[in-house]
Structure formats: structure tokens, C-alpha cells
Amino acid sequence: MDNSIKQASDKGAARIVTKDFVLLFAMALMLYTGMNMLTVIVPLFVIEDLGSNTAVTGLLSTVYTLAACLTRPVAGNISDRFPRRAVMVIGCVIFCTASALCGLVPVLAALFLGRVLQGVGYSVASTANNTASLDVIPPSRLGEGIGYFGMSQSVAGAIGPALASVIIGLLGNRLSFFGVAVCGLLGMVLALCVNYEKRRKTPQTEKTREVQPRRGLKDSIEKTALRAALIEFLSLFCIVSMMCFATPYLKVEQGFEAWVPGTFFAVSAVVIVVLRLVFSRFVGKCSHLAFLLPAYGAMILLCLGLPYAESAAAVIAMGVLYGAGHGLVWMAMGYEAVRTAPQERKGLANATFYLAFDGAIGLGAAFWGFLIEYIGYVPSYRVAAVCFVVLAVVVWGVFRKKTA
Numbered sequence: 001m002d003n004s005i006k007q008a009s010d011k012g013a014a015r016i017v018t019k020d021f022v023l024l025f026a027m028a029l030m031l032y033t034g035m036n037m038l039t040v041i042v043p044l045f046v047i048e049d050l051g052s053n054t055a056v057t058g059l060l061s062t063v064y065t066l067a068a069c070l071t072r073p074v075a076g077n078i079s080d081r082f083p084r085r086a087v088m089v090i091g092c093v094i095f096c097t098a099s100a101l102c103g104l105v106p107v108l109a110a111l112f113l114g115r116v117l118q119g120v121g122y123s124v125a126s127t128a129n130n131t132a133s134l135d136v137i138p139p140s141r142l143g144e145g146i147g148y149f150g151m152s153q154s155v156a157g158a159i160g161p162a163l164a165s166v167i168i169g170l171l172g173n174r175l176s177f178f179g180v181a182v183c184g185l186l187g188m189v190l191a192l193c194v195n196y197e198k199r200r201k202t203p204q205t206e207k208t209r210e211v212q213p214r215r216g217l218k219d220s221i222e223k224t225a226l227r228a229a230l231i232e233f234l235s236l237f238c239i240v241s242m243m244c245f246a247t248p249y250l251k252v253e254q255g256f257e258a259w260v261p262g263t264f265f266a267v268s269a270v271v272i273v274v275l276r277l278v279f280s281r282f283v284g285k286c287s288h289l290a291f292l293l294p295a296y297g298a299m300i301l302l303c304l305g306l307p308y309a310e311s312a313a314a315v316i317a318m319g320v321l322y323g324a325g326h327g328l329v330w331m332a333m334g335y336e337a338v339r340t341a342p343q344e345r346k347g348l349a350n351a352t353f354y355l356a357f358d359g360a361i362g363l364g365a366a367f368w369g370f371l372i373e374y375i376g377y378v379p380s381y382r383v384a385a386v387c388f389v390v391l392a393v394v395v396w397g398v399f400r401k402k403t404a
Contacts (some may be wrong), residue, residue: 014140016141020196024129024132024133025149027187034180036159036265037161037180039164040164040258041168041177042057044252045173045176046108049174054245054373055370058245058368062363062366065361065365067115067117067123068123069123071127072352075087078128079128084129084131085194085195087124088188091123094125095118095121096182096184098120099178102180129191133149146334150334153272159269161266162259167179168258169258221348222348222349222352225350228337235292237363238299239322240368242302245368245372245377260316263319267316268319270323275327279328288399289396293392293395295326295329298321299322299385303381337349
């Protein structure tokens with residue numbers, strides 16, 4: 001780690017919450033709030049306003065996350081080579097513009113272009129933002145700091161769907177995209193306020209960035225993050241059946257009001273926040289199985305139980321299971337992905353992890369969208385439950401051997 005950054009990080013009893021941390025946290029909160037609003041807005045806009053189906057909804061999620069996946073390695077590269085603030089601002093501008101475009105498109109085909117640009121902007125901004133957070137978190141409290149910073153995504157998961165539900169009720173599905181654009185704009189303003197790089201800049205730092213060799217495609221992935229990224233990919237691929245299609249299932253198929261799926265996601269996000277507050281200090285200090293197996297158990301219960309949730313209260317209770325399942329895997333593997341990466345490649349390690357995150361959503365959305373269109377929601381949820389059983393057995397075998 002750069003000496004100036006290390007000294008500043010260790011000063012003051014290794015404080016995590018600093019001005020830089022708060023600004024980056026707030027910027028992430030805006031970006032992820034906009035992203036989580038889209039999980040409610042896009043399916044309803046496609047099905048209710050454009051008269052399409054779950055297969056097309058899945059494809060729209062696929063092009064969004066495919067664009068994000070292809071951008072992640074590039075974003076990680078430029079985040080390690082250029083000022084993080086500039087990269088964050090550029091990403092937010094793209095995300096904001098693309099979100100406004102989605103609200104203006106007259107036909108479904110044009111929406112695909114808007115979703116691609118959203119994926120690019122989100123990927124660039126979030127990769128640089130997460131990498132910048134690693135700069136300002138004290139190395140001695142890395143696991144704990146990552147857990148606290150990750151609460152920006154968790155809190156946004158509570159705010160985003162609920163806010164989208166309110167805006168949809170007031171303005172309709174189409175105009176809700178402009179609410180997402182406002183989130184991107186606020187993220188850009190906050191990114192402009194981040195200046196820790198200017199304060200800590202040294203000739204050595206500038207020289208390191210200038211002479212850093214260019215990376216080819218083969219060197220765009222951080223190998224130390226691959227195991228954590230693979231586990232995140234497989235886990236999230238199965239969870240996508242809930243993430244992308246819970247809203248149309250509950251509102252269109254089951255007839256619940258829009259606030260019910262919004263509350264489902266909000267409750268799940270609150271659970272993730274609580275888990276991070278309680279268990280962040282234990283990340284990296286106990287076996288991964290202590291996080292992964294309970295997570296898969298919660299997701300199995302969710303997949304089997306959601307089709308039988310006939311009241312709003314029952315659906316909201318299912319949100320607790322969703323938050324527990326998603327949060328435990330995300331918390332443990334997010335730390336593991338950057339734990340052993342060299343400081344000069346933290347950006348790539350972070351990008352590698354989120355590449356798996358994005359790839360799982362993109363591929364999973366397409367797979368589950370077509371499966372739901374072909375066999376229906378309930379059978380698809382049962383298939384997802386079986387996937388989690390298999391994944392639990394595989395993970396148990398892998399980590400049991402390593403700890404034996």
C-alpha cells in the first residue's frame with residue numbers, strides 16, 4: 001500500500017468512519033438506490049406498459065448485466081490507473097443519461113439500448129466507488145470496513161424498491177425512470193466532493209500510475225478473487241429467480257398491490273443491514289460454511305414457501321429469508337475476494353467479484369425468464385430450490401476438505 005495512504009489510514013486509532021468514507025458511502029447509496037428502483041420499474045414497465053412478457057424482461061436484464069460484465073474489467077483497470085473520482089463521475093453521468101433515455105423510449109427495441117448504457121454507467125461508477133472505499137478503510141479493519149460500506153447497497157435495497165413503488169403510484173411506470181436519473185445525478189455531485197486522492201497525492205503515487213504496464217484481456221481478472229467470485233456467481237444465479245421476477249409474480253400473477261413487492265425487497269434489505277452490523281466483525285475469522293450453509297437453507301425455504309404466501313404479511317415474512325440468504329453469501333465472499341489481492345490490484349479484485357455478480361444476474365435473468373414463460377412461476381421456484389440443495393452439497397464438500 002502507498003505509504004501516505006497507510007499512514008493516514010492508521011492514524012486516529014484506525015478510524016473507519018471519516019469524511020471520505022461518508023462521501024463514498026453516500027455516493028454508493030444514490031447509485032444503488034437507482035439500481036434497486038429498476039428491479040421494480042423495468043418488469044412492470046415491460047409487462048404493463050409495453051405488453052411484453054417475462055422472457056423479454058429477462059433479456060433486458062441480460063443486456064444490462066452483460067454490458068456491466070464487459071465493462072467491469074475495463075473499469076477495474078482504469079480505476080487502478082487514473083483518479084478514482086474522475087472515473088466515478090463519468091460512470092454516474094452515463095448512468096443518469098441512460099436512465100432518462102429509458103423513460104423517453106417509444107418502443108421496446110429502444111429500451112434495450114438504454115439498458116446497455118445503464119449497465120456501462122453503473123459498472124464504471126460502482127467499480128471505481130468500491131475501489132476508492134478500499135483506499136480509505138484502514139487495512140487493519142478491512143473486513144469490518146467492507147461490511148459497513150456494503151450497507152450502502154443494503155440500505156439502498158430498502159429505499160429503492162419502496163421509493164419506486166411510491167413514484168409508480170404517483171407518476172406511472174414510465175416517468176419513474178426519471179427518478180432513477182436523479183439518483184445518478186446526485187451520485188455525480190457527491191463523487192465531485194471526494195478529494196482524498198488530491199490530499200494524499202505524492203510523486204511516487206503518480207509515477208506508479210504512469211509506469212504501470214498496460215493489461216491485456218488475460219490480465220483483466222484477479223486470480224486471487226476467482227474462488228469467491230465463482231461462489232457468488234453460482235449463488236446469485238439461483239437467487240435471480242427472486243430478484244428479477246418477484247415483482248411481476250406478486251403484482252401481476254398474484255394480484256398484490258405494488259407496495260407489497262416493494263416492501264418484500266425493503267424488508268430483505270433491512271435484514272442485510274442487520275446482518276452486516278452484527279456479523280461483519282466475524283467475517284474472515286470463521287469458516288465460510290458458517291455463512292454459506294444458513295444462506296442456502298434460507299433460500300430453499302423461500303423458494304418453496306413464496307408460492308404459498310397468500311397474504312401481504314406472509315410475503316413480507318418471505319423477505320426476511322431473501323435478505324438472510326443474499327446477505328450472508330455477499331458479506332463473506334465480498335471480503336474474501338479482496339483479502340489477498342495485492343494493493344495495486346484491489347480494483348481488479350473488486351471488479352472480478354462484481355463481474356461474477358453481474359454475470360449471474362444477466363445469465364440468470366435470461367434462464368429464469370424463459371423457464372417461467374415455459375413452465376410457470378411455481379415450478380420454476382421449485383427448480384431453484386433444487387439448485388440450492390445441490391449448491392449446498394457442493395460447497396460443503398469443497399470447504400470440508402479444505403478444513404479437514
